[in-house]
Every structure is written in C-alpha cells, then in structure tokens.
Amino acid sequence: MNANRIVAHPSGARSERVHAAVLTATQELLDEGGYPAATVDAISQRSGVSKATIYKHWPSRTAVAAKAFGQLMAGELPLPDTGSTRQDLIEQVCRVSAFYASARGNVFAQLLAACVDDEAGAAYFREYFLTGRREAITTLWQRALGRGDVSAALHIDDVIDLLFGPLIFRRLTGHYDLTEPHARRLAETALDGLLTQ
Amino acid sequence: MNANRIVAHPSGARSERVHAAVLTATQELLDEGGYPAATVDAISQRSGVSKATIYKHWPSRTAVAAKAFGQLMAGELPLPDTGSTRQDLIEQVCRVSAFYASARGNVFAQLLAACVDDEAGAAYFREYFLTGRREAITTLWQRALGRGDVSAALHIDDVIDLLFGPLIFRRLTGHYDLTEPHARRLAETALDGLLTQ
C-alpha cells in the first residue's frame, strides 16, 4: 500500500552498494541506541555514504530508519501453527506483545512516533514493515477461514487491528504492562467478544 | 494514575497566574498549529511567562502540552446514553474515531508520539488526559454491568483497549481510514468477538 508514494531513487551497481551500506549502518545504530542514535550524520559516517547521497535515496531520516527496521525484522515473529485457530491467534498476540516489550519493540514505538509528523516516512514504514506483518496475519486468518473457524463476514483489517491495536496502545501510553498473561487475556477477550451472547 | 510521579509545583497566587497563562497560551498554539507550534519559546512569548519559569513548573515541553491538551479536551466527548449498552459503546467508538480524524485528534497523535521519548511527559499525558477518558468508559461499562449486559469476568482495561486501541493504531499508521462506517463495523466486531461461537 502506498508504494507509489515512495520516491524513485538512482539505480545501478553503485546505488545498490549505497543502499546496502546505509541500511546496514542504520540497523546497527537502531540496535545500539534506538531511533535517537540513528541520526543522519551517524548513518552517513558509519556507512561511508554522504548525507547528500542518503537524501537522494530516501526522503527523510524516518524513511531510512523505517526501511532498515523492516529489513531487520524480516523473518522475525514467525507464525505459529498449532492446528488450532484459537491457539494460533492467542500465541501470536503473546509473541507480538513480547516483541513490543523488547528493545526492538521500543524502536518500533519510536518509529511510529516519528511517522506522525512525517508522512513520507510513514509510507516507508507501512511499505517495509507494517504491510508485511499484516500479510502474515492474513495468512493465518485464511487458514482459519479454510477450517471454518471464523466467519467470512469479518474484515481482515478489523481482525488485525482488534488483536494488535490494543498492544500498541499499551506500548505507547504505558498504562498497562505488556506481560504474557495480560496479552493472553486480551486475545481471549477479543476472540470471544465483549457482550454476553 | 501515576499522579505521584508528577513533580510538585510552586503554589500560591503567582503560581496560579503563571499556570493559567501558560496553559491558555499552549492551548491556543496547539489549536493553531498543533504540537509543532507549541514550542517552549512560543509558549513563553505568548503567555508572558519566562522560559525558566515554565521549566520550573513542568519537566518538559511535552508535559506542558499534555496538561494543556487535557484541559482543552475536558468536557469534550460526552458519554452517550441511549439505554442500550451495545448502542452506547458503538456510538462512543464512532465519536472517538471522529475525534481522531479531527484536527485535535492530530494533536493527540502528536502528543502520543512526543511521549515515546519523554517519560515525564507521558506521566502528564496519562494524568491529565488518558485517565479521564478511561474513567468515562469505565462509567459506561459499570452501567452495562448493572444491566447484566456484560460479563463481570471481563477486565475493564481489556475492554477499553480493545475498543479504542485499534482506532489509535489506525490513526498512527494511517493504514485505514477513520470513517464512521469503519468505526461502527470495528466496534461491532469487537462486541461480538472474532470467533464463530
């Protein structure tokens, strides 16, 4: 989604070297000191790529960080497959909760925050991180649909946001701990609904 | 919640004048240009209160803005009372969704973002805005409990986060529009649960 908003950038062999160097450097910085450490100067210095070049490839610092973070997280958070839709979903909520509570979860929150006033960066974040996560859950959901565990009338966007939106809310406001029992109970409540049937 | 974390501030008549002037100025700036416009220098200039004094009363710019915003929003978003728990909750989700889509909703998002790297500010945000919102929903929920519409086994924190967390998620990532039909459908999904009974 919104891939078209992402700026075209120079192509060719040199570009690829530049891309790789910048992203690697950014990933290291994000892991070492979070988003605040990944200043454009620091990225430039560590990667050996000049600031001007960085800004030729990405529209903003946030965009660089978002892409680097997306790459960093690719492959992390694999989907559970217990055979039970209920268990799979609960397990995934717990995993994501644990992720938000981790150091990288903190970077995630910082990135989300940075995107609030940087729509270009936000597009990168969606493109290189969020979309991937949503697709993973969609896969899981389709499995559930195949089994008839869930209603085809539900919208996947609602499902995803109901399951994971609360965790993000908690991560950002800090009003509730991101512990496993809390995550589990939350998932169960989401699955069962709030109203007495 | 966390009220004790918030630093005591000087009291007395002079302090109250300072407080009022700063908060009013901040509210105006937030309404005019959002959080980015509410710089400490701008607040100082408009309120006639010196920067140093502002920093004596609040730990950070975010804290000032959080309190000003909380005051600004007090009384807004009144609770619906249709007689039906289901309708009340759906209606409230729609109202909050509309709020997030508004200019002040944007300020809310900016504030949330600013709190990510400012724990002191976050404490203010919880104290002067978030807690109030949660209490309002709690009231609504207690009414539902009285009617037997909902199970006493549910935790109010889960309820609140399930209903409103998704909206915040959508506001922050921009992956889904905050329109009334979307909000309504989301609320209904939350109320009914994700799994086929």
Added chain:
Amino acid sequence: MNANRIVAHPSGARSERVHAAVLTATQELLDEGGYPAATVDAISQRSGVSKATIYKHWPSRTAVAAKAFGQLMAGELPLPDTGSTRQDLIEQVCRVSAFYASARGNVFAQLLAACVDDEAGAAYFREYFLTGRREAITTLWQRALGRGDVSAALHIDDVIDLLFGPLIFRRLTGHYDLTEPHARRLAETALDGLLTQ
C-alpha cells in the same frame, strides 16, 4: 576614594548580622570556586540571607564580592622592611607577583574583570581593596622619602602604577609568567629607568 558612591544600607544589630553572614559566605565561596562560584543565589543560600536583603545592602554582586575579598585580604601581603628602599620595593613587587599567580590572585583578576561593566562594584573594589594596597605602598614610599632614597618630585600614583601595573597586565593577558625572577627583574628595571643615563 569614591566612598561616597557606596550606597547607604540599613543599620542596627540585624544588619550587622546580615553583613557578617553574607561576607563570610562570600569569602568561602570565593576561596572554593573563585568569583564564578560566588553567585548571589549561592551566597544567599549559604549565608541564610535572602537575595532581596543582599540587594538592600549592596548594589550588585560584584560589590559584595569586592568587599568580601577586601576583608579576606586584609592583613595579607605585609610590607617588607629590610632597611633598604631598593630591597623593600623589589621584595614587595615579588610578593605581589606571587599573589597574582596564586588562587586568590585569580579571584583578584576575576573581580577586576567584573568591575569593568559595573561601576558600582568598581567603587567597592577600590574602597575595600585597592585603596588599602595603595596606602601600604605609600607608607613604604614615605619611609624612602625620609631616607632621601627617592625624589620628592615623583608622584606616588605613578610609582605605584609603574611597579604593580605591569604585573596586573601580565596576569590579565597571560603573555608573561609571573615568576619571582621575572618580577625581580621588572622591579629593578622600574627602579633604574629605561633610558641610559
């Protein structure tokens, strides 16, 4: 000189306690951290005398520090009396040079600097420190006159400034070390004159 420029201050027993407390505190602070440490806030806190009261007794921070310093130095730098005018003067120049090179000499320089933009403070500095020093040298000079070692045609102000002005110059600009041999040679040159007779 210029004593008349010095502001009148409250009198009585309470005032004396205030005076003593402030000056003692200031002296301690000057000795501990030099003029920069003797901020009015620090003096107020250590002395237990409120800032407003301090400003009722002295026109400026510099004035307080100047008087405190003068008191601190009273009795220091006693006059030599070797029986030889030449030796006495040389010795005194050496002593003053050593003083300028010391920690308190540094405070002296800071005070001199502070007086540049504070005429009220400068008046105090003259009154409570400089005048005393000049009078001491004058005494020495009168002894020399009595012995016929020096010409009555010379002006004591010229004598004093010729002997000690160069040291201050060196202290302030740092272009020449304030060591004993340098001081001695300087004094000898001053005594003998620059031109071949």
Added chain:
Amino acid sequence: MNANRIVAHPSGARSERVHAAVLTATQELLDEGGYPAATVDAISQRSGVSKATIYKHWPSRTAVAAKAFGQLMAGELPLPDTGSTRQDLIEQVCRVSAFYASARGNVFAQLLAACVDDEAGAAYFREYFLTGRREAITTLWQRALGRGDVSAALHIDDVIDLLFGPLIFRRLTGHYDLTEPHARRLAETALDGLLTQ
C-alpha cells in the same frame, strides 16, 4: 604567540565569506554598543551566519570579538618617529593612554575582562591584538638600540609592560584619569626610573 593554540577552522571560499561576514558584523556591533552588544545572536543575525557555524569557526564569543577587534585596530596607533627615543616613547604612551580613554579603549577593557574566564578567547586576543601591539613597540625599541639610547641589557617585555601596564591598570580600576599630562608624566617617570641615582 600561542597561535598554535587556536583551533584550525574550515577553509575554502565559503568559509572565507563566513569569516568576513562575522568579523565585519562583530566590528560594527563592538563600535555601536561595545562588547555587551556583540552577543552571538546579534552577530549571527547581522552577519547572516548561523550561530552553529560561528561556533564551528571560533571557540567562544570572546574569541570572535577578540579577532574582530584586532582587525579593527590594525593600522591604528601608528608609531611616532620624532628622531628622539625619549620623545617617541613618551608620545606612544600618550597615544595609548588616549586610546584607552576612548570608546574603543573601553571595548579593549571589556575584552580583557572577558578573557579572564575564557582562556581560548584570551589566546585569540593575544594572537590578533596584543602581539601586534607588542611587535610595534619592539620595532621602536630596536631603533633606540641602534642609536645606543638604551641598554641592550633590558628585556623588551619588561620595557613594554612598564610603559603600558600602568595605563591598563588605571583604565581597569579607574583610580586615576587617563589624561595626556598624566600619561606624559608616567612615561617620564618610567624612563628615568624611580630611584635617585
């Protein structure tokens, strides 16, 4: 002297524009309102050079002002050349005395004061102003040596400090007026020596 203590600054065409603009603006401000008027913000605004850039080129406000002042004074205070060593020296002392009594002499005093707590600035002041003055006098002295008017045994540093240190002392403490007759008498006293031969 001490040139090596002064930080290297960026070079190239852009740097030179920056240097020139900053120094010119500072000179104007010094002439208009003395050292207190030459705040870094004011220099930045008038020169069109940003504060950050100024701090990349100079270690402190004092350093900027010192260099600007040195440039401002270059060429001022030309050496007298009457043919008589005695007259030349007396004349020069009178000129310097008049300078100290002037508006720019006041700036000189302020600069000297500012250097007391800013060694980096002091290095600039020596480098760009004081050294030049000393060299001028040295030239005059060498002429005198060539004529045999003065003893080769004297040290030029002593000579300079004896002649001009007293003036600075008087300028700073204000205990004696910087008038022409006073300056003349002082110079004569220095030339002839304090002791009866």
Added chain:
DNA sequence: GTATAATCGAGACGGTACGTCAAGTCTTATG
C-alpha cells in the same frame, strides 16, 4: 506591654544570553 514600622527569609519571576544539537540543503571536487 503592645502597636507599628523597619527589616528580613523564602523563593517565584522576567529577562537575556549562553552553547548545543540534528535535520535537511547546498557546494565543490573526485572518480
């Protein structure tokens, strides 16, 4: 003894400048 005026402690406050930081743009020279 008490009234009343001078004096004081406490510390909030406005003001001014400081020196720092990082984002993003621009220039120059190199390969």
Added chain:
DNA sequence: CATAAGACTTGACGTACCGTCTCGATTATAC
C-alpha cells in the same frame, strides 16, 4: 554523472544567573 566530504541555515532546546518582586514572619522601638 553519481558520490564523498562537509559547510551551512534553521530552529529549538534546556540552562544559568542576574536583579526585582511579593508575601508573610520577625524583630525593635515608641508609646
């Protein structure tokens, strides 16, 4: 022509200290 190097502008940050101010408490002295 894409890059490296890094100078540069911009705008805000949080801090420091001055000297003034307000208020209520504490004296000292006059009655």
